[in-house]
Amino acid sequence: MKLDEFSLISFLSRKLSIFQPEVLIGIGDDTAVVKNGNKYSFYTTDVLVENVHFLDNWKSNVPDFYYFLGRKLITISASDVASMGGMPVYGLINLLIPEVYDLKELEEFYEGVSELCNELRISVIGGDTSKSSAKTFSFFLIGEGKKFMLRSNAKPGDLVAVTGTLGDSAAGLEQLLKKEIKVFPLVERFLNPTSRVREGVEVSNLGVITCTDVSDSLVFNLYTIAESSGIAIKVDSKNIPLSPHLLTYTTGSREKALRYALYGGEDYELIVTFEESLLSGVESLGFTVIGEVVEGEGVFVDNKKVEKKGYNHFGGER
Amino acid sequence: MKLDEFSLISFLSRKLSIFQPEVLIGIGDDTAVVKNGNKYSFYTTDVLVENVHFLDNWKSNVPDFYYFLGRKLITISASDVASMGGMPVYGLINLLIPEVYDLKELEEFYEGVSELCNELRISVIGGDTSKSSAKTFSFFLIGEGKKFMLRSNAKPGDLVAVTGTLGDSAAGLEQLLKKEIKVFPLVERFLNPTSRVREGVEVSNLGVITCTDVSDSLVFNLYTIAESSGIAIKVDSKNIPLSPHLLTYTTGSREKALRYALYGGEDYELIVTFEESLLSGVESLGFTVIGEVVEGEGVFVDNKKVEKKGYNHFGGER
Numbered sequence: 001m002k003l004d005e006f007s008l009i010s011f012l013s014r015k016l017s018i019f020q021p022e023v024l025i026g027i028g029d030d031t032a033v034v035k036n037g038n039k040y041s042f043y044t045t046d047v048l049v050e051n052v053h054f055l056d057n058w059k060s061n062v063p064d065f066y067y068f069l070g071r072k073l074i075t076i077s078a079s080d081v082a083s084m085g086g087m088p089v090y091g092l093i094n095l096l097i098p099e100v101y102d103l104k105e106l107e108e109f110y111e112g113v114s115e116l117c118n119e120l121r122i123s124v125i126g127g128d129t130s131k132s133s134a135k136t137f138s139f140f141l142i143g144e145g146k147k148f149m150l151r152s153n154a155k156p157g158d159l160v161a162v163t164g165t166l167g168d169s170a171a172g173l174e175q176l177l178k179k180e181i182k183v184f185p186l187v188e189r190f191l192n193p194t195s196r197v198r199e200g201v202e203v204s205n206l207g208v209i210t211c212t213d214v215s216d217s218l219v220f221n222l223y224t225i226a227e228s229s230g231i232a233i234k235v236d237s238k239n240i241p242l243s244p245h246l247l248t249y250t251t252g253s254r255e256k257a258l259r260y261a262l263y264g265g266e267d268y269e270l271i272v273t274f275e276e277s278l279l280s281g282v283e284s285l286g287f288t289v290i291g292e293v294v295e296g297e298g299v300f301v302d303n304k305k306v307e308k309k310g311y312n313h314f315g316g317e318r
Numbered sequence: 319m320k321l322d323e324f325s326l327i328s329f330l331s332r333k334l335s336i337f338q339p340e341v342l343i344g345i346g347d348d349t350a351v352v353k354n355g356n357k358y359s360f361y362t363t364d365v366l367v368e369n370v371h372f373l374d375n376w377k378s379n380v381p382d383f384y385y386f387l388g389r390k391l392i393t394i395s396a397s398d399v400a401s402m403g404g405m406p407v408y409g410l411i412n413l414l415i416p417e418v419y420d421l422k423e424l425e426e427f428y429e430g431v432s433e434l435c436n437e438l439r440i441s442v443i444g445g446d447t448s449k450s451s452a453k454t455f456s457f458f459l460i461g462e463g464k465k466f467m468l469r470s471n472a473k474p475g476d477l478v479a480v481t482g483t484l485g486d487s488a489a490g491l492e493q494l495l496k497k498e499i500k501v502f503p504l505v506e507r508f509l510n511p512t513s514r515v516r517e518g519v520e521v522s523n524l525g526v527i528t529c530t531d532v533s534d535s536l537v538f539n540l541y542t543i544a545e546s547s548g549i550a551i552k553v554d555s556k557n558i559p560l561s562p563h564l565l566t567y568t569t570g571s572r573e574k575a576l577r578y579a580l581y582g583g584e585d586y587e588l589i590v591t592f593e594e595s596l597l598s599g600v601e602s603l604g605f606t607v608i609g610e611v612v613e614g615e616g617v618f619v620d621n622k623k624v625e626k627k628g629y630n631h632f633g634g635e636r
Contacts (some may be wrong), residue, residue: 001631008424008447009413009445009615012413012424012425012428013428013435014433014440015428015429016428016431016432016435016441016442017432017435017441018441018443019439019441020407020408020439020441023441023443025443025556026442026443026444027442027443027444027445028442031444031471032408032410032443032444033445034408036354037354037355042539043408043443043444043460044410044444045410045412045444045445045446045458045460046446047412047414047446049414049446049448051448051451052449052450053448058404066570081604089338090338090341090352090361090553091351092361092363092458093364094363094456095330096365096367096454106326106330106631107330110330110331110334111333112337113334114333114334117334117335118335121337121338122337123335123336123337123341123344124331124345125330125336125341125343125344125345125350125361126344126345126349126350126361126363127327127345127363127458128363128364128365129326129327130365130367130368131367131368131370132370132452133369134365134414134450134452134454136414136449136450136452136454138412138446138456140361140363140410140458142361142460142609148560166410205404241451246401253347260570310564
């Protein structure tokens with residue numbers, strides 16, 4: 001039997017209960033949210049599995065590949081906390097490795113982990129280790145904040161904005177899979193993405209209450225906002241920020257670059273929606289307005305409804 | 319390169335830092351301990367990996383095997399929180415499964431998970447899912463308490479006591495590995511152990527400050543107390559509680575049964591040490607005194623120093 005990742009989890013989770021009234025958000029947003037005195041705690045976890053999220057042979061193209069992977073493990077969870085407007089604080093790492101392993105690779109991996117934890121001031125306070133036939137790294141991250149944003153708060157009339165540029169990561173992954181590195185900075189964006197922790201906290205402080213991160217794809221994650229908020233989103237493709245590197249990769253074709261930007265995953269940029277009165281504040285944090293929230297359902301690019309698809313670890317494109 | 323689990327983790331973790339003064343205990347006890355207002359939060363994680371912690375073919379001997387495995391995943395983390403004297407509160411599950419899987423097995427697994435979470439009132443608030451060549455289940459558990467116990471608080475003159483009976487789980491595992499089930503209740507102890515949450519909280523309330531759980535083996539875990547407290551422990555083997563089932567399995571031989579009790583893992587009973595003035599209180603909670611803390615180093619059974627060994631997922635016996 002095969003079910004996609006999202007359907008499987010909601011199917012299996014239907015018998016689980018929430019017992020504490022402090023749990024404000026359980027499964028279903030970027031992190032869980034638990035009220036903790038006069039602040040909120042955020043809980044999230046992410047996994048990187050060999051042959052699913054990465055291939056060991058990428059190290060032949062990227063000598064310090066495991067260093068990047070260590071950084072990435074922390075970044076993808078930090079991005080979840082960022083999209084709630086929280087600060088990452090404590091983490092636990094599970095390390096599953098084959099019985100015979102390369103200690104130098106693991107040291108590189110932990111070098112990346114510790115560097116990023118030092119940058120974000122995350123204390124690693126625990127973990128578990130086991131052998132396994134598939135190299136598997138998981139991270140549990142606890143964040144904190146005075147307030148929080150959700151996917152489900154978008155309202156008609158809101159503007160939609162994103163941080164950074166989109167599509168770079170997918171174009172980086174493509175090069176790794178083809179084993180033909182033409183534009184290395186895009187590969188670096190895939191291997192070494194940035195979590196937008198500062199932007200998340202600051203945009204939340206401005207009063208923005210709707211946010212998620214681009215993990216699956218811009219279109220896919222716009223759909224998660226649209227569906228959970230019960231609204232539609234219209235995007236103007238000419239406003240989607242693209243990097244010079246991506247345009248170099250597509251030999252100047254904006255149309256080709258947009259395919260990566262709309263349907264490629266793992267950019268870990270933030271998407272926010274907000275009332276127009278907050279526009280100058282949001283823009284001053286480096287966000288680019290790409291569209292608006294309207295009544296209805298679905299995601300529209302240049303007034304054409306687009307399919308909800310992106311990267312699905314259970315079956316490639318979804 | 320091969321390093322055992324404990325050496326590897328301490329080697330790799332040496333570059334990680336603790337940034338928050340609220341972190342009272344990081345890596346190195348049964349859970350991390352973080353001060354949280356006027357209470358403490360406990361963080362722990364455990365992993366069950368196919369072909370390391372369980373074999374898929376055990377389901378031919380135990381029809382509802384995945385139901386038991388779901389219960390066990392929660393129990394082993396709850397046992398860590400129990401050994402701090404805390405109550406488990408929130409959990410996140412990571413589910414890694416092959417691309418093609420048996421949905422009925424997963425439903426059974428979640429049936430076990432949800433049943434145990436309901437028993438212990440644990441709210442499952444998140445998780446991640448991915449495909450993987452090895453079935454892998456990880457649980458991340460957050461507990462809370464007003465005080466906490468550590469491995470490192472044992473003092474010469476303390477008595478040493480344990481909950482329940484020891485060795486059952488190892489004798490259960492042996493039967494599964496031999497595919498010859500003689501005494502099923504022992505198999506059940508291995509598949510469906512009990513976390514001693516109530517005993518942990520109550521013994522901590524009595525004033526006991528030294529505790530750990532028997533995950534690796536009685537001797538191994540006594541060593542973790544002895545080493546971290548800088549003391550020695552003397553055990554009187556005639557006082558080690560053995561179950562009638564284990565004695566049936568060893569056809570009445572107490573000597574054979576003691577080998578399982580001393581060196582078998584995964585009993586998830588609690589070990590405490592405490593001042594003699596607390597004796598009647600500790601005994602009234604169902605603990606059995608098995609020895610005493612003395613000056614020196616090492617663990618002694620019937621006055622003979624024993625080797626630090628138990629079950630090590632990295633290489634069988636350790």
